[in-house]
Amino acid sequence: xxxxxxxxxxxLIEILVVLAIIALMTGVLIPAVSMVKKAAKDVKQRAQxxxxxxxxxxxKGDYGDYPPSVWPVGSDYCGAQKLAEALVGWDMLGFRSDxxxxxxxxxxxxxxxxxxxxxxxxxREGPYLEGDTTSAFKVGDLFSAAAIASGGLAADTYVLCDVxxxxxxxxxxxxxxxxxxxxxxxxxxxxxxxxxxxxxxKVNDDDALVLIKDTEDGPGITxxxxxxxxxxxxxxxxxxxxxxxxxxxxxxxxxxxLISAGADGIYGTDDDIRNFGD
Numbered sequence: 595x596x597x598x599x600x601x602x603x604x605x606l607i608e609i610l611v612v613l614a615i616i617a618l619m620t621g622v623l624i625p626a627v628s629m630v631k632k633a634a635k636d637v638k639q640r641a642q643x644x645x646x647x648x649x650x651x652x653x654k655g656d657y658g659d660y661p662p663s664v665w666p667v668g669s670d671y672c673g674a675q676k677l678a679e680a681l682v683g684w685d686m687l688g689f690r691s692d693x694x695x696x697x698x699x700x701x702x703x704x705x706x707x708x709x710x711x712x713x714x715x716x717x718r719e720g721p722y723l724e725g726d727t728t729s730a731f732k733v734g735d736l737f738s739a740a741a742i743a744s745g746g747l748a749a750d751t752y753v754l755c756d757v758x759x760x761x762x763x764x765x766x767x768x769x770x771x772x773x774x775x776x777x778x779x780x781x782x783x784x785x786x787x788x789x790x791x792x793x794x795x796k797v798n799d800d801d802a803l804v805l806i807k808d809t810e811d812g813p814g815i816t817x818x819x820x821x822x823x824x825x826x827x828x829x830x831x832x833x834x835x836x837x838x839x840x841x842x843x844x845x846x847x848x849x850x851x852l853i854s855a856g857a858d859g860i861y862g863t864d865d866d867i868r869n870f871g872d
Contacts (some may be wrong), residue, residue, distance in 0.1 A: 632857050632865075638757045639854050639867040642729070646754070646777075646852065647869065649681050649722035653689075656719060660850050662695060663781040663799040670748040671697040673799035675733070677779035678752040681722040682730050684709040686752065688718030697748035729755045731773045733806075735763045741810035745802035753777070753803070756854035756867070776803055778819075778853040778861065780833075782846065791842045795833055795851065797826040804861050811859070818862030819853075828862055833870070845870035 604612070654660050661680035663673030676695055683689050684699040690709055694702045699709035721728070733742060734749030742749050756774035763773045778800040788794045797819075804820035811817075818828040833844045833851060845851065846869070856865035 635757055635857060636867055639856075642757055643852055643854075643867070643869045645723065646681070650850065653680055653720075653722055657691070660781050661779075663779050663850070664796065665799045665802065667798075668746075669697075670746055671695065671751065672747060672802050673779045673781065674753045674776050674803050675747065675751045677777070678730055678754050681720065681754070682728055682752065683718060683721055684751070685711060686721065686728075686730060687711065687713070688715075688720045689722070690717065691719060697751050723754075729757070729774065731755055731763050731771070733776075736761055736773055736776065737806050737810045741806050744809040745806035747802050747806065756856075758854070758857050758859065760859055775807065775855040775859050775861075778803065779850065781850045782844070782848055784848050788847075791830050791834060791844050792825070794844050794847050797829045801826075807855075807859075807861065815860060817855075817860055820861065832862055835871075 650660055661676050663676055665672045675697065679693065679695065680689055684693070687709070690713075692701075692708060694700075694708075696702075696704070698704065698707075700707050723730075730752045732749065733747055733751055733753060736753070736755070739749070753776040755776055758774040759772035760775070761773045763771045765771055780795045780799050782788075782794050783796075784794075801820060804817050808815070808817045808820050819826075819832060821828050830842065830844075834842050835845045852869040853861065854867040855861045856863065856867055858865050
């Protein structure tokens with residue numbers, strides 16, 4: 595007598611159905627995972643800003659004011675570089691109270707190196723940031739020589755970077771680090787002469803750094819904060835406090851603003867993380 599064989603395994607149609615379900619679930623899960631990762635990075639970035647805020651408060655307590663951000667025409671040392679010097683030192687060994695904010699670490703004459711690595715610890719303050727919270731990298735390690743030349747900033751100087759990564763930086767001992775985009779820093783002019791939004795914050799304090807990033811990213815990417823149209827209308831609209839309707843007036847007019855380019859690495863887009871606004 596013949597026996598009916600029991601069918602085993604999956605038919606081709608069943609396999610295709612399973613694969614379709616897996617593909618559908620993957621299509622749903624991957625964007626969700628990406629969103630969770632981005633949200634976690636955003637939280638980490640805000641935490642970095644909180645640490646910098648505390649460091650700057652301490653710096654102001656020691657010296658009576660926040661670090662300057664002014665970028666004189668023709669200078670190779672912008673606001674972001676001065677922020678790094680204040681919080682970690684020109685050479686990452688702490689801040690010299692007699693600094694004159696030069697890219698070469700020298701005195702006003704340019705002949706005496708103030709930041710001597712042989713300094714005793716008592717000659718320095720800080721660093722006000724240490725360890726993983728520092729995220730300090732040299733401009734020359736972040737960008738190509740051609741891009742740096744477009745902005746004219748000193749390559750052998752530090753800037754603080756955000757947490758989003760994107761640039762592999764070589765470190766001593768054959769190690770590498772993943773560096774984010776430089777943080778932009780603008781100190782408010784609190785003098786009585788500051789009567790307009792463009793008096794309080796000067797776009798050119800970090801415009802050279804935005805130009806370097808724009809050049810490095812190539813023609814396919816445009817940074818709205820670096821657009822000079824309308825007297826840098828994008829920048830001044832970006833920092834404007836909409837709750838003040840009497841005139842155009844910025845957020846945080848008595849202290850400073852910090853800007854991270856966010857996950858997309860572009861200054862002036864919706865995913866930027868800032869220490870002001872929403």
